[in-house]
Amino acid sequence: MHLYWTRLEDEQCSLVLAATDQGVCCVGITLEEIQEWGSKHLGDAELVEAPEKMALYKSQLQEYLAGERTIFDLPLDLKGTPFQLKVFEALQQIPYGSTVSYADIAEAIGNPKAVRAVGGAIGKNPVLIAVPCHRVIGKNGTLTGFSSGIPLKKKLLTIEKVPFKD
Incomplete structure (x- = not known):
């Protein structure tokens, strides 16, 4: 391989x-x-x-x-646990220019009490941008952890014209 x-x-x-x-x-x-x-x-x-x-x-x-594409049309080969794969699928449903909270993702996968586990799974997302984990922010609108660093998360949200709190 x-x-x-x-x-x-x-x-x-x-x-x-x-x-x-x-x-x-x-x-x-x-x-x-x-x-x-x-x-x-x-x-x-x-x-x-x-x-x-x-x-x-x-x-x-x-x-x-460059701000010219809002949807990716790429075949993905995602690897992870069944829980992680559910989270990655939920991330792909977040529309361009929108944000959600970790609790929203936990709710979307049918496990509303798994907020911390969702955060852990998001941190293991291997496909930045196309699986848009950068669109997950804190409930209060603040930027929270991002495996590739908050500066990159800010850049990505700025490209999408998403307001956020520093």
């Missing part, structure tokens, strides 16, 4: 994108993150730099970062 990757350098951010033959599986800040994710979820998959294979993924992310 191969884990294909490429870099996306943009004035908004710098990302490393990775995909299997089934679809995008990981978007991170560093190649080390991608390697770590690959080792954990794909075992001995060969890491292959493949800009041509990643061109569709890269172009859709560039369009998003």
Whole structure:
């Protein structure tokens, strides 16, 4: 099995994108993150730099970062526990330019008492932006944790013209 990757350098951010033959599986800040994710979820998959294979993924992310794309049309190859996969599915239902709370996601997956577990699952989201965990904020409108850092979360919400409290 191969884990294909490429870099996306943009004035908004710098990302490393990775995909299997089934679809995008990981978007991170560093190649080390991608390697770590690959080792954990794909075992001995060969890491292959493949800009041509990643061109569709890269172009859709560039369009998003330029404010030209609001919906992703990418095959995803999400890995995680059944609970995490439910959370990732709920994240994909958050419309562009909107935010929800962790409690809203817990409610959406039919487990309203699992707010902390939802937060843990969101923190393990491997596909930044296309699985929009950046759209989850605190109940009071404040920005809460983001695995790739609050500055990137602010940039993404600003692209979507979402008001938030600093």
